[in-house]
Amino acid sequence: MLRPITLLALTAFPPTANALFIRSYNATDHKRFDPWPAAAENNTNRIQSNVDLTGIGYRFGTYPARQCALISRQHIVFANHYYPAGLNNGNTVRFLNASNEFVDRTAGAEIVIPDGVNDSDLVIIALDSPIDADSGISPLPYLDLPNPVDYVGQNLIVTGKYNVGPPAPDGQFPLIGTGTIAEVASMSEEVDFGGSTGMLTTRYFRFDYLTAGLGPNDCHFEFGDSGSPSIVPIGSTAALVGVHSGTDDPIPVVIENYDVFIPFYIAQLDAEMAAMGYRMRSSDPDPTTLSTTTTIVQPTPRKALPLDFDYDLENTGANVTGNVEVEFGFQPGEAPDTITPPGGWVTYGSGTKWTFRKATFDPAATATFSATWAAAPSVETLTVDLVRRSDTTADFTQSVDIDLAPSFADWASGLAEPGETDDPDDDMLVNLLEYALGGDPEDGRLIFEDGGPLQPVIEESGGTVSISFPERDDAVLRGLSYTLEFSESLASWSETPPAGIMTSTAAYAPAVDGFVKRTYSWPADPLKRFVRLSVELNE
Numbered sequence: 018m019l020r021p022i023t024l025l026a027l028t029a030f031p032p033t034a035n036a037l038f039i040r041s042y043n044a045t046d047h048k049r050f051d052p053w054p055a056a057a058e059n060n061t062n063r064i065q066s067n068v069d070l071t072g073i074g075y076r077f078g079t080y081p082a083r084q085c086a087l088i089s090r091q092h093i094v095f096a097n098h099y100y101p102a103g104l105n106n107g108n109t110v111r112f113l114n115a116s117n118e119f120v121d122r123t124a125g126a127e128i129v130i131p132d133g134v135n136d137s138d139l140v141i142i143a144l145d146s147p148i149d150a151d152s153g154i155s156p157l158p159y160l161d162l163p164n165p166v167d168y169v170g171q172n173l174i175v176t177g178k179y180n181v182g183p184p185a186p187d188g189q190f191p192l193i194g195t196g197t198i199a200e201v202a203s204m205s206e207e208v209d210f211g212g213s214t215g216m217l218t219t220r221y222f223r224f225d226y227l228t229a230g231l232g233p234n235d236c237h238f239e240f241g242d243s244g245s246p247s248i249v250p251i252g253s254t255a256a257l258v259g260v261h262s263g264t265d266d267p268i269p270v271v272i273e274n275y276d277v278f279i280p281f282y283i284a285q286l287d288a289e290m291a292a293m294g295y296r297m298r299s300s301d302p303d304p305t306t307l308s309t310t311t312t313i314v315q316p317t318p319r320k321a322l323p324l325d326f327d328y329d330l331e332n333t334g335a336n337v338t339g340n341v342e343v344e345f346g347f348q349p350g351e352a353p354d355t356i357t358p359p360g361g362w363v364t365y366g367s368g369t370k371w372t373f374r375k376a377t378f379d380p381a382a383t384a385t386f387s388a389t390w391a392a393a394p395s396v397e398t399l400t401v402d403l404v405r406r407s408d409t410t411a412d413f414t415q416s417v418d419i420d421l422a423p424s425f426a427d428w429a430s431g432l433a434e435p436g437e438t439d440d441p442d443d444d445m446l447v448n449l450l451e452y453a454l455g456g457d458p459e460d461g462r463l464i465f466e467d468g469g470p471l472q473p474v475i476e477e478s479g480g481t482v483s484i485s486f487p488e489r490d491d492a493v494l495r496g497l498s499y500t501l502e503f504s505e506s507l508a509s510w511s512e513t514p515p516a517g518i519m520t521s522t523a524a525y526a527p528a529v530d531g532f533v534k535r536t537y538s539w540p541a542d543p544l545k546r547f548v549r550l551s552v553e554l555n556e
Contacts, residue, residue: 037177037242038226039194041233049176049191050113054081058117063193064234065174068250069115072157073176075191076104077111077121082178082189085110086246086257087156088286089295089340090147094260094279097129097138097217099243104142114153122146130285132203135218138262139277141289147365147372150342150406158298158408159279160249160256165201168258168280172197173224175236175274176245177261194236196224196247198258201278220281222259226272237272238264247276256300287376294363294374296339302409305334305380309405311417317496318419319556321427324393326353326419328386330405332378338407341378343386345371346402353388378407395427423495425554428452432459437554446471453497453552455487455532466529473550480541482515484548488522488535496556501537504547515539515546 039047046064050057054077060066072087085093085104095104104110104124112120127140148154162168173196178189200223224247226237238261248255259276279286287296307330314325328345332338345356347369356371358364362384363374373386393399399419406412429435429448437449444461451458456471463471465487473486488499502510518539525534 037175037179037192037194037236037245038239039192039234039236040226040230042179042192046234047192047194048179049193053190057113057119059113059115064195065193065250067253068174068248068255069155069253070174070176070193070248070255071112071114071154072255073246073248074110074112077109082191083242084176084178084191084245085142086248086260087112087148087154088141088159088257088297089156089290089293090150091144091293092290092295093124093142093144094246094257094286095127095140095142096243096260096262096277097127097136097140098262104244110144112148112152112154116153118153120148120152120154122148128289130282130289132218132220132282137219137277137282138217139219139260139279139282141286143293150344150404150412156298157246157248157255157257158300159283160251160258161280161299161301165278165281168198168201168222168278170197171249171258173247173258174250174255175224175247175261177236177238177242178245192236195232195234196226196236196274199223199225199273204275219262220278221262221275222278224274224276226274228270228272238274251300254300291376292363294340294342294376296376296408298340298408302338303336305332305336305338305407305409307331307338307405307407307410307413308333309403309413309415311401311403311415313419317422317494317556318393318399319424319427320395320421321392321430322424322556324353324390324399324419324421326388326401326417328388328403330378330384330386332380332382335380336409337377337379338409339377340406340408341375342404342406343373343384344402344404345386345388346404348400351394351396351399353390356386356388358386359384392426393421395430396421423491424556425449425452425495429458449554450552453489453492453499453554455489455529466532467525467527475548477541481538482541483536483538484550485534485536486550487529487532490531490533496554498553498555499535500551500553502549502551504549505545507547510549515542 045062048060051060074085076083085095087093106126108124110122110124122144125143127142129136130139175194175196177192179192203220243261245261247259249258257279259279262277263275265273283297310329312327318324352368358373365372399421401417404414434441438447440447441458442461444463448458454471465471473484475484502512504510520537522533522535
């Protein structure tokens with residue numbers, strides 16, 4: 018059915034007109050915010066106060082209170098014929114969460130949604146950056162019913178604005194009223210866009226205002242409020258069903274009001290959002306299940322050495338899910354150098370918070386995200402905070418603690434000459450030996466922490482030969498091995514020990530943190546024998 022309607026043009030309303038007329042208007046029931054505008058707070062006494070309207074934003078600044086619907090974390094919808102005056106490219110769009118905290122974003126350029134060969138009266142607008150999931154702002158799902166006829170009779174919350182006096186910022190504020198869907202139909206209208214005439218073809222729904230009705234919250238449009246949304250409350254959820262487009266000429270009995278019928282345009286809206294990792298959210302989604310597995314690639318992850326961490330996501334359910342997000346969070350100074358997502362995922366953020374998005378994720382699909390550190394941070398435990406979410410599953414949060422073992426690279430990180438065989442203090446003890454024996458590579462005195470000699474000490478007493486040296490008490494964890502080698506001629510060396518050799522460890526007195534005294538002993542014999550200590554690092 019084609020029917021002409023009057024679009025709610027900006028320039029047509031009289032100076033004192035209500036942009037949304039409510040039969041028995043009162044501020045307590047119908048104002049969304051009080052006070053308003055700079056110090057706006059939610060009016061907790063309004064009608065339908067249990068319904069979450071945080072996803073309904075408004076233009077902030079000149080011509081404020083034009084409301085708009087957030088359909089993803091980065092997209093709003095508005096009226097095509099009203100876009101230049103309602104939400105210019107570069108305008109601030111403001112949202113208010115339940116804690117009365119502002120979330121501001123900047124509107125980008127509109128993209129017109131087509132209806133056949135003509136444009137429709139619907140545009141989608143990308144915001145300059147996503148609204149975080151933890152901001153307290155919830156994008157609106159669309160009302161998803163099987164057939165157009167099922168929408169008839171649905172009770173609406175209708176948003177709009179009120180004018181007091183001249184159209185100045187402090188004379189306009191957002192309102193809500195009510196209505197009931199009476200019809201879903203297609204209509205065409207020839208529209209003047211600033212001197213250029215074009216035809217709009219749009220699928221609409223209609224709700225009626227009976228001039229002799231009794232409902233105190235019933236409302237109808239007046240000029241100047243195109244683009245504001247109508248929603249159907251489902252419990253505490255605001256399910257989007259339309260954005261205001263126009264009204265017929267008032268007649269004595271009934272005023273017919275027309276909204277763009279959003280459910281008709283889901284495929285077109287999805288196509289516009291997919292490249293940024295979003296799709297429209299259904300009010301009645303098919304559930305599915307997701308599972309995750311985390312893997313640390315290195316058998317022993319170490320400070321200051323390369324580290325690779327994999328996060329595997331799988332759709333283990335039977336249905337497609339959408340608006341999938343995977344978040345990685347890190348403490349300052351502990352972020353990876355890169356996180357590589359699978360192909361087709363959108364990356365947002367870096368540093369301490371990375372977010373990966375995908376519009377749809379099929380059943381049995383898998384995705385691996387690989388976080389890579391060229392050098393793991395020098396902390397005892399590296400924590401990776403992970404969140405997965407989608408529009409058909411509950412959010413799932415987990416923290417993975419990665420215990421980082423010590424490493425030679427971490428120990429040597431502040432040295433001007435950090436190599437294993439370097440000798441910064443020229444004491445003939447290379448860095449690896451200083452590391453293994455508890456020396457100071459920048460102090461050539463060869464003194465251990467207890468004041469004794471750093472190098473191995475050989476003694477003979479009572480027919481027993483012994484050699485002792487400092488040994489790290491976590492040598493195995495560090496990948497350090499200490500080996501004695503023996504020779505009778507200095508021409509060749511062997512790890513074959515003398516007969517009867519024994520070994521033991523003892524704590525230093527006073528104790529030296531991280532070290533024990535290692536002693537090897539064996540019966541003395543007439544043979545001339547040389548012994549040396551070999552240290553190997555296998556990280």
